[in-house]
Amino acid sequence: MSAGATWTVSPMNFTSSATNSASSATNSAATSTNSARSSTSSAPVASTSVLSLGRPWIRAVAAGLLLAASLPPWGFWPLGVVGLALWVELLTEANYWRRAGLSALVSVSWLGPATVWMADLTLVGWPLALIGFAAMHAVAGALVPPDHRRQVAFPAAFALAELLRWTWPFGGVPLATMAMAQVSSPLGPSARIGGPLLLTALTAVAGVTLAAILAARLRPAAVGAALVAASWLAAIVAPGSEPIDVNGNPDEDAGVIVAAVQGGGPQNTRADVCEQRAVFERHLNTTLQQVSTPVDLVVWPEDVVHPSPDTAITPARCDQPLLTDSEARAALSDLARELDTVLIVGFFERTADRDANRNYAAAYNSEGVPVDTYDKVQLVPFGEYVPLRSSAERFSDELPARDVRPGPSDEPAVLDTPLGPLGVAISWEIFFDHRARSAVGGGGRVLLNPTNGSSYWLTVVQTQQIASSRLRAIETDRWVVQAAPTGFSAVITPEGDVIERTGISESRVVQATVELRRGDTLAVRLGAWPVAVAAVLTLSLALGLGRVLTRFRPGRKL
Known part of the structure; x- marks a missing residue:
């Protein structure tokens, strides 16, 4: 271009250029918004419920004590639902280890008072049992996703952790269960359909539903209430005996x-x-x-x-x-x-x-x-x-001969x-x-x-x-x-x-x-298998869905 050349700008060209620039900015903003929404779907959701007030460890202890108080000999069953609602709201923590730790604290606060009788039989065995139970519930808590999927995953994970506690090790310890706590509740008849495992899962669903109501999450609250009501109706019409x-x-x-x-x-x-x-x-x-x-x-x-x-000869002391x-x-x-x-x-x-x-x-x-x-x-x-008798005899002198x-x-x-x-x-x-x-x-x-x-x-x-x-x-x-x-x-x-x-x-x-x-x-007729399989599939689906959403969210290059 020569030094004497003159600059001219067409109004039409200027307008077109500005429009393209604005369109590009709009598309970029839309992409950012979609990406943000996608990432939010698998991110922890901060709870605005009254259940989220206070330090997490205090809420964990409170949840466990409420679960214990729902059991005999105290036995006020609604407290179990409140305790589970507190527990599920603790699982919004993003860190696996924090979810595990808080769940373990719930477990000890629940099963400590509810199994205190063990201390009289074996002062060493009781804390070991509590540690084992807490580990099972810690794994369950860690597996529950911290986002909205926890509302589906928590009942399944909780039921599976309880099933493990009831059956392993050494045959299991099915005491201090939420099923026996809820036997007087409206959920009790559901045991006629799926036994204690179904009753346990439904109690967790009731806890999730209560948490959703208190946080004004209307859709999950409605779904949970419908599921509980359907199970109750099914128990009424299910076949029995004569x-x-x-x-x-x-x-x-x-x-x-x-x-x-x-x-x-x-x-x-x-x-x-x-x-x-x-x-x-x-x-x-x-x-x-x-x-x-x-x-x-x-x-x-x-x-x-x-x-x-x-x-036999009668001992002199008799x-x-x-x-x-x-x-x-x-x-x-x-x-x-x-x-x-x-x-x-x-x-x-x-x-x-x-x-x-x-x-x-x-x-x-x-x-x-x-x-x-x-x-x-x-x-x-x-x-x-006496399992592992040679080792157990080192810690107790009251074992059967x-x-x-x-x-x-x-x-x-x-x-x-x-x-x-x-x-x-x-x-x-x-x-x-x-x-x-x-x-x-x-x-x-x-x-x-x-x-x-x-x-x-x-x-x-x-x-x-x-x-x-x-x-x-x-x-x-x-x-x-x-x-x-x-x-x-x-x-x-x-x-x-x-x-x-x-x-x-x-x-x-x-x-x-x-x-x-x-x-x-x-x-x-059916035992625990149908509920156990349903719990495994539900938990797997909840975890798998999160991976799918993360992998295929809009804006991510594959």
Whole structure:
């Protein structure tokens, strides 16, 4: 261009250039906005709910204490839903380790008070158990995404962590569960469909729903409420059982008179050979003095018949002669004949080879003849058998000298009697839904729970056992009869209602008319697998969806 050239600008060219520039800026802004929205979809969402007020660690402790307070012996079930709502709002933390740590703190604050009875049995084992439980819940909390997906992922992760705690290690510890806490809530009937795992997941859904309501997240609140309502309605119309007579014929008016015998005595005691006769005689005398006749079925507690061999020599420290095997069996036969009843009694004795112990229930007919036995299958770790015995004996001098030999797990948990097959879950087994399924799935017309909680400190275990028996009644649609030497003994309807219960240490008989029933609920037929699979798929979908959104968000170059 020459030095004398003149600059000219066309108005049209200027306008076009400005328009293109503005359009480019607009597109750039739109791209930035879309990118920001996409990244926000997988980022932590700051909660504006009242549940987010205060320091996270304080809220974690509060959540755990609320969960504990929802359990027996305290037992105000709405607190469990509030505790879970607090927990899910803690999981907005972006850092995996913070989510894990806060979840572990919730776990310890919940299960510490709810399992404090363990400290009396093993001061070393209790904190180790709490650490193990906390690790399971920490992993579950870390897996839950911190964004809106946590509303779907949390119930699934929580249910899976609880399933693991109930089954592992050493058979699991299904105590202090949210399922037993919610047995009195409107969610309780859902156990008839999917057992305790479904009830646990739905309780978490209720917690998520409450959190959404308090944060004005209307869509997830509506979805959660609809899911809870649908489950409740499904439980109402789901198939169950029907009353039958002794011959197995349908009969709405049929029933049998059952007596659960509690001999009474001190609580927080340990087994002592010198006390075997006293325990036996307390139950014998209570039966003779308090059972009203006619009676069709009398149930004694677990292992209150603990005889010594006929040749055993009474130790000098004992105040009275040992209870011998032949003496105990003769007295039981006489009792069944005198009452003209089917008698179920709990035995504890050495095996024939003398290498182990047996814990079993024996059935006598009205003629005093033993007709069947059921050996306990689900044993108490470190109480009835000792895993890793060589290591465990270094930390406790109260371990059993020999293990209890479990019964065959592949056989139905029933006693065949003149009243038909009677389902049995001995003591600890009532906490395990699969043992109740074995009993009822094997034809059990009623579910018997002979138990013995006399060695436990406080009443935490005993009250949780009543809650668990109520849960089993709902799941199986059966009457449950629980008999304990020092409490609690109870009769429970298929709806989970306790119609009568004893107190601690009192000598008393609970007597009532109960129905024999047949037919299986969905929980008995299907077990925990459908809910467990659904939880795995739900959690996997929630985690996988986040990766998909992150990978394919607008503006990202692949």
